[in-house]
Amino acid sequence: RDFDDPDGYDLLFVDASCNANFASRLSHSCTPNCATKITVTEGKYRIEMKTIADVEIGEELTHDYHAGTDSIAEYKEAICLCGSRNCRGSYLYHTNDDEYLEVLRKNYGPVERFAALILSSINIHHDQKSEALLEKYGFRSLLLNDLPSWGKRFAVAALKVIEEEHSHLIEHILKGKNGSDEEKEEAKDEADGVKHTRIQSLVITLDKIKYFLRKCG
Structure with missing residues (x-):
């Protein structure tokens, strides 16, 4: 749930191995052209993927994973290869x-x-x-x-x-x-x-x- 939800902010967990579509396969980018947004359809919460930048035909769709870890080993192994100008070097925050x-x-x-x-x-x-x-x-x-x-x-x-x-x-x-x-x-x-x-x-x-x-x- 987003910060401006009438009932307040909360976390929504989705097990992509059980309930997901092609959007769960999108690669990470530190300069993504897509972003997720929580919406409500017929009383059910859904995670939508929407573009946030112009996308050329044939261009790969990407989004920022915005994930964190307490493990320095996991952080170092999460090497980002997005190649964007603003690449952070890792798709995780330590x-x-x-x-x-x-x-x-x-x-x-x-x-x-x-x-x-x-x-x-x-x-x-x-x-x-x-x-x-x-x-x-x-x-x-x-x-x-x-x-x-x-x-x-x-x-x-x-x-x-x-x-x-x-x-x-x-x-x-x-x-x-x-x-x-x-x-x-x-x-x-x-x-x-x-x-x-x-x-x-x-x-x-x-x-x-x-x-x-x-x-x-």
Whole structure:
């Protein structure tokens, strides 16, 4: 579900080996001419593949996998051969890359992380800024229903960290580079990819919390 879905953002998993068409065979490109979009047809969610650029007759259709991994070995093996001018070198984002972790260590160390957990457990009401942050990323009824109040506070704390990391990550990636417009665009794309992966991980965590509470309840 997209961020602007009335019920809020969520993840849709499709096992391409069981339920897919030719679109699941498209190759990755760091400069794709197609992109996926979640739509609703007759009350059912579907993943549509649409072109986002002009496509010549005979040109290969491609899309950006936008996938991440915590494994450095998997990241290095995922060599991208798209050949585009903006090729990242890998079709995966390494979410535990040292340069990403350095940003977190510098701006959000152990003390800050423990403080966020403690504050999440304190029974306080959300302020307008917290509600606005949840709304900004589409954290609505679909995710928040059946989630305890401390879970919502945890989500707010995590989103603040994700935004803080993103604000510093672009500058960190550009460190030691010329800072050309092309490099800035690549750095933003890379930082956006990490941010999106972090949000996906948070959504999965919240779903796991609700699942655990249902099983224990």
